[in-house]
Amino acid sequence: MAGKAKSVIVGLDIGTTKTCAVVGELTEQGVSIIGIGSHPSEGLRRGVVVNIESTVEGIRRAVEEAERISGCQIRSVFAGVAGAHIQGQNSLGIVAVKGREVDHEDVKRAIEAAKAVAIPLDREIIHTLPQSYTVDTQEGVRMPVGMSGVRLEAKVHMVTGSVASIQNVVKSVNRVGLDIQGIVLEQLASSLAALGEDEKDLGVALLDIGGGTTDIAVFTEGSIRHTAVLPVGGSYITSDIATGLRTPAAEAEKIKLKYGCAYPPLISKDETIEVPSVGGREPREVSRQILGRIIEARVEEILMMAQKEIVRSGYDDHLAAGVVLTGGTALLEGITELAERVFNVPVRRGCPQDVVGLADIVNSPMYATGVGLVVFGGMEAIKQQRSFKGKGQVIDRAVDRMKRWILDNF
Numbered sequence: 001m002a003g004k005a006k007s008v009i010v011g012l013d014i015g016t017t018k019t020c021a022v023v024g025e026l027t028e029q030g031v032s033i034i035g036i037g038s039h040p041s042e043g044l045r046r047g048v049v050v051n052i053e054s055t056v057e058g059i060r061r062a063v064e065e066a067e068r069i070s071g072c073q074i075r076s077v078f079a080g081v082a083g084a085h086i087q088g089q090n091s092l093g094i095v096a097v098k099g100r101e102v103d104h105e106d107v108k109r110a111i112e113a114a115k116a117v118a119i120p121l122d123r124e125i126i127h128t129l130p131q132s133y134t135v136d137t138q139e140g141v142r143m144p145v146g147m148s149g150v151r152l153e154a155k156v157h158m159v160t161g162s163v164a165s166i167q168n169v170v171k172s173v174n175r176v177g178l179d180i181q182g183i184v185l186e187q188l189a190s191s192l193a194a195l196g197e198d199e200k201d202l203g204v205a206l207l208d209i210g211g212g213t214t215d216i217a218v219f220t221e222g223s224i225r226h227t228a229v230l231p232v233g234g235s236y237i238t239s240d241i242a243t244g245l246r247t248p249a250a251e252a253e254k255i256k257l258k259y260g261c262a263y264p265p266l267i268s269k270d271e272t273i274e275v276p277s278v279g280g281r282e283p284r285e286v287s288r289q290i291l292g293r294i295i296e297a298r299v300e301e302i303l304m305m306a307q308k309e310i311v312r313s314g315y316d317d318h319l320a321a322g323v324v325l326t327g328g329t330a331l332l333e334g335i336t337e338l339a340e341r342v343f344n345v346p347v348r349r350g351c352p353q354d355v356v357g358l359a360d361i362v363n364s365p366m367y368a369t370g371v372g373l374v375v376f377g378g379m380e381a382i383k384q385q386r387s388f389k390g391k392g393q394v395i396d397r398a399v400d401r402m403k404r405w406i407l408d409n410f
Helices: 053-072 104-115 163-175 186-194 197-202 234-245 248-257 288-315 337-343 363-408
Strands: 008-014 020-027 030-040 077-080 087-096 121-133 136-141 151-162 178-187 204-209 215-219 223-230 272-275 284-287 321-326 348-349 355-359
Touching: 008 053, 008 163, 008 186, 008 363, 020 077, 020 355, 020 363, 030 053, 030 223, 030 363, 053 163, 077 163, 077 186, 077 355, 077 363, 087 104, 087 204, 087 223, 104 121, 104 151, 121 163, 121 223, 151 163, 151 223, 163 178, 178 186, 178 363, 186 204, 186 215, 186 321, 186 363, 197 204, 197 215, 215 288, 215 355, 223 288, 234 288, 248 288, 272 288, 284 288, 288 337, 321 337, 321 363, 337 348, 355 363
Parallel strands: 008 077, 030 355, 077 178, 204 321, 321 348
Antiparallel strands: 008 020, 020 030, 087 151, 121 136, 121 151, 204 215, 215 223, 272 284
16 A cells, blocks of 8 residues: 555445445554545445445445545555354364463464364355463463463354355455455454443443444453344334335435434424425425334334344343444434343443544544454554564574574584
């Protein structure tokens, strides 16, 4: 990537209703957002590409806007992936420790052993996320390197996706002339931007409610424990409004954004809204309470589906930090109040944390995934720097040994 600095990173959130490109720069203060571009997305259904041309156009427009604002030429991105094809599973890998002290190579072998599970040919591994380690009988170890032992166990969470769906995302990005530095699970990206480490330690569930899907990630003891994707989102609320109020879908979306409320007790009983009709008929005055009841029914259904998924995961009693809502639908008035009624735990909206630059613009749940992709890219860049530095040190030590051998023998 060429731009203002070598540390410029771009996150590309290809959603069902919008495509968003976020440009960030690594600074001493953390991630600085220097550009953002957004364009309506029409080529996806439930997070999966169904029209390559429309998807490519949405990506191109979003990237061009991000380039204008940031002043950078974008050549590569970290792309988010979602959809009902995403599946998560926990796995365990066990290896013998070489040298009686755990080193990085032992950890790597344990994780590789955990990945050695049967995966259908039409699926591929997107992430292998370490949860905890066990050294001999010592359980719950977060970083085993340097510990003494003869047996190492690694518990990991594996995320897999459909090869065809992922390839369609890659193809769409490549058609714009961009390279992909990494494919990232969207709720993982959102968690990096919107969750605090204390929440992950206590136990928290992240619900990223987008236009076509609701992405779930559950964290306890600082690690991700469960992921899932529900094929429902904000577009279903819009569809219900269009049907219930007999108004065009485009107008229903505007009404949802301007007057939508998921918790009717917050709405004044005498408040009315103007609803455009179909077929050239005159607009009608409708009680906002009616709109609220329509939205409440669908949002409650989405939240209850999410609750059932969390119960199925077995971590429903481990959410001491409650639930965090991200995604565009999280902006609905009253959604946190309704969610607290459904989950019976504290609920808050999740906005990107600890970012500078255009922080006032991206300070919204709808940008959590885009900013999180930039944070993920920053973490990968730091890992590569450390790895390169480590390899350099190994080479230096090897050269020193060779020099000593030459001096001793010649």
